[in-house]
Amino acid sequence: MAQSSSKILIIEDDRKMSDALVAGIQADGYEVVAAGSAEEGFFLVHSERPDLLLLDLTLPQRNGLDILRQLRKDGTDLRVLILTSHNTVEDRVAGLNTGADDYLGKPFSFPELLARIDALLRRFLPSKETSTLSIGDLCLDRKARTASRGGDVLDLTAREFDLLLYLAENRGRTVSREMLARDVWREMSRFTPIDNVIDVQIARLRRKVDDPFSVKLLQTIRGLGFSLREPLP
Amino acid sequence: MAQSSSKILIIEDDRKMSDALVAGIQADGYEVVAAGSAEEGFFLVHSERPDLLLLDLTLPQRNGLDILRQLRKDGTDLRVLILTSHNTVEDRVAGLNTGADDYLGKPFSFPELLARIDALLRRFLPSKETSTLSIGDLCLDRKARTASRGGDVLDLTAREFDLLLYLAENRGRTVSREMLARDVWREMSRFTPIDNVIDVQIARLRRKVDDPFSVKLLQTIRGLGFSLREPLP
DNA sequence: CAAAGCCTGACAACTTTCTGACATTTCAAA
DNA sequence: TTTGAAATGTCAGAAAGTTGTCAGGCTTTG
Numbered sequence: 383m384a385q386s387s388s389k390i391l392i393i394e395d396d397r398k399m400s401d402a403l404v405a406g407i408q409a410d411g412y413e414v415v416a417a418g419s420a421e422e423g424f425f426l427v428h429s430e431r432p433d434l435l436l437l438d439l440t441l442p443q444r445n446g447l448d449i450l451r452q453l454r455k456d457g458t459d460l461r462v463l464i465l466t467s468h469n470t471v472e473d474r475v476a477g478l479n480t481g482a483d484d485y486l487g488k489p490f491s492f493p494e495l496l497a498r499i500d501a502l503l504r505r506f507l508p509s510k511e512t513s514t515l516s517i518g519d520l521c522l523d524r525k526a527r528t529a530s531r532g533g534d535v536l537d538l539t540a541r542e543f544d545l546l547l548y549l550a551e552n553r554g555r556t557v558s559r560e561m562l563a564r565d566v567w568r569e570m571s572r573f574t575p576i577d578n579v580i581d582v583q584i585a586r587l588r589r590k591v592d593d594p595f596s597v598k599l600l601q602t603i604r605g606l607g608f609s610l611r612e613p614l615p
Numbered sequence: 616m617a618q619s620s621s622k623i624l625i626i627e628d629d630r631k632m633s634d635a636l637v638a639g640i641q642a643d644g645y646e647v648v649a650a651g652s653a654e655e656g657f658f659l660v661h662s663e664r665p666d667l668l669l670l671d672l673t674l675p676q677r678n679g680l681d682i683l684r685q686l687r688k689d690g691t692d693l694r695v696l697i698l699t700s701h702n703t704v705e706d707r708v709a710g711l712n713t714g715a716d717d718y719l720g721k722p723f724s725f726p727e728l729l730a731r732i733d734a735l736l737r738r739f740l741p742s743k744e745t746s747t748l749s750i751g752d753l754c755l756d757r758k759a760r761t762a763s764r765g766g767d768v769l770d771l772t773a774r775e776f777d778l779l780l781y782l783a784e785n786r787g788r789t790v791s792r793e794m795l796a797r798d799v800w801r802e803m804s805r806f807t808p809i810d811n812v813i814d815v816q817i818a819r820l821r822r823k824v825d826d827p828f829s830v831k832l833l834q835t836i837r838g839l840g841f842s843l844r845e846p847l848p
Numbered sequence: 849c850a851a852a853g854c855c856t857g858a859c860a861a862c863t864t865t866c867t868g869a870c871a872t873t874t875c876a877a878a
Numbered sequence: 879t880t881t882g883a884a885a886t887g888t889c890a891g892a893a894a895g896t897t898g899t900c901a902g903g904c905t906t907t908g
Contacts, residue, residue, distance in 0.1 A: 459738075471724040478730035483738070484717065491704040497711035505692075505716070505738070539885055556759060577865095579887060585866060586886095604864070604895065605773040606760060772896055811854095812898060818855060819897095837853070837906070 388503050389413040391432035393423035393449070394465075395441050403436065410496050420444040427453065427460065428564060434503055439466040439477070447480050454481040461502050465490065517553050518612045520591065520599060522546065531595060541566075542587050549600065549610035558607035584608060621736050622646045624665035626656035626682070627698075628674050636669065643729050653677040660686065660693065667735055672699040672710070680713050687714040694735045698723065750786050751845045753824065753832055755779065764828060774799075775820050782833065782843035791840040817841060 390412050394400040397418070404414045415430050417423035420441045427435065435453075439446035450462055462484075464477045469487030477485045484498050513525040519532040527543055529536040538546065548566050549557055563569060563576045584600070592598045601609050623645050627633040630651070637647045648663050650656035653674045660668065668686075672679035683695055695717075697710045702720030710718045717731050746758040752765040760776055762769040771779065781799050782790055796802060796809045817833070825831045834842050 471727050475724075475726045475730040478727075478734045481737075483734055491708075493708045494704050494711075497708040501711045501716055504714075541886065574888065578889080581865060582867080582887075588866095602865070774897065807899065811900080814854065815856080815898075821855095835854070 388434065389415065389430065389432040390434045390436060390499070391423065391426055391430060392416045392436045392438075393420065393441070393446070394436070394438040395419060396438070399438075406492055407436075407496070407499070410499075412499070420446070420449050424449060424452070427458070429568060432460070434461045434463065434499065436499075437462055437464050437466075437482070439464060439468050439473075447477065450477075450480050450482060463498060463502060465495070515550055517550055517610055518597065518599060519595075520550075522550050529591075531591065534594075536590050538587070538590060541583060542590065545583055545587055546591065546610075549608065552610070554609070554611050556603045556606050556609045561607070621667065622648065622663060622665040623667045623669060623732070624656065624659055624663060625649045625669045626653065626674070626679070627669070627671040628652060629671070632671075639725055640669075640729070640732070643732075645732070653679070653682050657682060657685070660691070666694065667732060668693055668695045669732075670695055670697050670699075670715070672697060672701050672706075680710065683710075683713050683715060696731060696735060698728070748783055750783055750843055751830065751832060752828075753783070755783050762824075764824065767827075769823050771820075771823060774816060775823065778816055778820055779824065779843075782841065785843070787842070787844045789836045789839050789842045794840070 390407055392400060392403050392407075392414065394403065394416065395418055400416050400418065404416050408414050415426055415432060417426050420443055423435075423437075426432070437446050437450060441449075446464070446466070450464075453460060453462070462482045464482045464485045465488065466473070466477075466485075467488040468477075474485045474487070483502055486495060486498060514521060514523045516522070520529065521531070522529050522543075524547065527540075529538055529543060529546060544566050545562070548562065552561075559577050559580050562580050567576060567579070569576060588600050592600050598613065599610055601611065601613070603609050623640055625633060625636050625640075625647065627636065627649070628651055633649050633651065637649050641647050648659055648665060650659050653676055656668075656670075659665070670679050670683060674682075679697070679699065683697075686693060686695070695715045697715045697718045698721065699706070699710075699718075700721040701710075707718045707720070716735055719728060719731060747754060747756045749755070753762065754764070755762050755776075757780065760773075762771055762776060762779060777799050778795070781795065785794075792810050792813050795813050800809060800812070802809060817835075821833050825833050831846060832843055834844065834846070836842050
């Protein structure tokens with residue numbers, strides 16, 4: 383019943399429980415990553431980019447709901463299933479209203495957990511299904527990692543392609559430098575400002591993607607970031 | 616917590632239960648349609664095109680799971696929440712594996728039902744929650760920080776958008792210069808008068824928001840301040 | 849009409865973004 | 879392992895855009 387390619391992140395501090403979950407879910411055919419603390423989990427959400435998060439609420443340092451709240455504030459659409467022994471109606475309502483997609487109390491039945499995981503992942507995962515996407519006459523192919531515009535193949539470097547892909551996946555939306563630093567560069571901290579690195583890379587991308595064409599897709603939103611969109615006619 | 620505009624279909628043969636559900640869910644702000652039999656429900660799925668189906672499994676003629684199975688065979692991606700007194704683990708697993716998105720056993724808590732409905736519908740409707748507001752043909756989107764009037768996108772600077780948003784949040788009311796100084800400029804004191812800064816910025820905003828249109832929304836209330844409102848006809 | 853309040857064009861000060869030139873890193877071929 | 883070209887990062891200064899200031903004109907009100 384599992385969908386081969388999905389990755390699940392488990393945030394759970396109880397080692398025994400965590401091991402059991404990892405084993406059981408792997409056996410159902412998913413790729414599994416486990417974190418033992420809120421901080422580790424938070425990091426892994428960004429570095430591993432899982433399709434589903436299994437979240438325990440009773441973590442040592444930080445409340446599990448705080449993690450969820452933070453994730454939603456950052457605008458992630460990661461699916462979240464809360465799995466916890468806090469199991470009153472109030473807990474469930476609070477968890478769901480904070481942004482969880484499902485809530486299962488411990489003790490739980492493993493088959494039910496798997497069925498709920500399947501149900502959550504069954505819904506098409508945002509666009510990852512198809513390998514190509516296009517904005518106007520610009521076409522990207524994730525799998526081949528190639529881009530073309532109006533039939534002309536664009537010769538992009540790895541970084542340029544990642545950047546363009548991220549912008550394309552957020553077409554129409556304004557992408558901040560903060561988001562780019564986190565999701566494309568994946569750098570938590572550095573001693574030179576990353577904003578300038580981003581600016582330079584945007585300029586290089588623009589030279590290849592927009593300069594040779596009359597319709598400009600990559601726009602600067604002053605004070606906020608950048609946006610890949612078809613300009614209004 | 617409800618998102619307006621979503622339509623929910625209830626298939627439930629027990630009249631009392633059905634009425635209670637309709638009333639409670641309507642009170643949460645959803646549009647509700649009820650069916651008392653499988654056949655009627657099946658028809659309404661196609662004629663009403665609801666966003667979510669609340670499905671009871673114990674229907675007189677036909678098993679509720681059959682309906683679900685048929686719907687999934689037809690390839691509909693309608694979200695389905697099963698709500699039933701069949702509440703063993705096996706029932707739940709069977710329901711979810713047949714294609715339900717969530718499963719809640721009776722007796723249930725109404726707040727939890729609403730929270731689960733919200734969670735299921737949250738994924739559907741793109742972001743509209745409280746992110747947008749409109750005055751006449753003027754639309755603001757807090758999240759995207761964009762404004763448009765009659766379909767035309769307005770190209771506003773950061774300050775202009777903040778100012779317009781503040782006026783829009785106080786639509787109809789008169790906003791004084793003190794309020795603007797405090798809430799938009801956030802300056803306690805300065806050595807040049809801020810009133811003129813505000814006047815200039817209002818003029819700039821007016822040039823973009825009102826000048827190109829015949830209906831003027833941004834009005835000066837002499838001696839008091841400014842007000843964003845639809846003029847009386 | 850005069851005074852108070854409001855509007856506006858011009859410009860200055862400032863912030864943000866862009867860009868060319870150079871430095872460093874990466875990675876694969878020799 | 880060394881070497882070299884391509885990719886990526888750094889930096890400083892230019893360019894572009896935003897916001898604040900000011901002076902004078904306009905409008906309303908008493």
